Amino acid sequence: MNSLILTSTAIGVTLCAVIVFLVRRDHLQIRRALFWLLIAAGALLFGLFPQLSDWLAQRTGVAYPxxxxxxxxxxxxxxxxxxxxxxxxxxxxxxxxxxxxxxxxxxxxxxxxxxxxxxxxxxx
Missing domain, CATH: 1.20.5 (Single alpha-helices involved in coiled-coils or other helix-helix interfaces)
Structure with missing residues (x-):
């Protein structure tokens, strides 16, 4: 379970860093970067708190989180x-x-x- 947390967190942090780098180099517009930053934040959130997917699945009635x-x-x-x-x-x-x-x-x-x-x- 710890490797899943570390991997998801690393993906989220790396994606955030790449997006900021692309925006600073003017390879990605801010408007489009916001979507990708939200995706990176979601990956980071589910990486740091994996029980969040269990909670959401239970609330929505999904059997396999x-x-x-x-x-x-x-x-x-x-x-x-x-x-x-x-x-x-x-x-x-x-x-x-x-x-x-x-x-x-x-x-x-x-x-x-x-x-x-x-x-x-x-x-x-």
């Missing part, structure tokens, strides 16, 4: 995956719209006999 944690983790990651897909879809839509606007702008410049580089030189 480790399954409660596993199913909850799968559900959380499924929601996170759905949110990431929604974000990617929104970015692809915005990129498609931006490409269309750029194509219209280039077509407009070509119809006036100017090129995109000529227009950029005039602005500077």
């Amino acid at each position: 480790p399954m409660l944690v596993a199913v909850a983790a799968l559900a959380i990651f499924a929601v996170k995956l759905l949110l990431v897909d929604m974000s990617n879809t929104r970015m692809e839509h915005d990129l498609r719209r931006l490409n269309q606007r750029l194509a219209l702008y280039e077509a407009m410049l070509e119809s006036t006999g100017r090129s995109v580089t000529d227009s950029a030189v005039e602005r500077s």
Whole structure:
């Protein structure tokens, strides 16, 4: 049981450290880091207090407490995956719209006999 506590606690602390490192290096936005910090805090909490999963399983009527944690983790990651897909879809839509606007702008410049580089030189 002590190895489980140590392993879960080590995972939580390591995940927290990695997230803070990524935020400081500007590889991860604060908004997205909050989700991962909550996951790390949950791992740390269940690592330090393993009886918490037993208590939650008893309250919810789950017969095998480790399954409660596993199913909850799968559900959380499924929601996170759905949110990431929604974000990617929104970015692809915005990129498609931006490409269309750029194509219209280039077509407009070509119809006036100017090129995109000529227009950029005039602005500077």
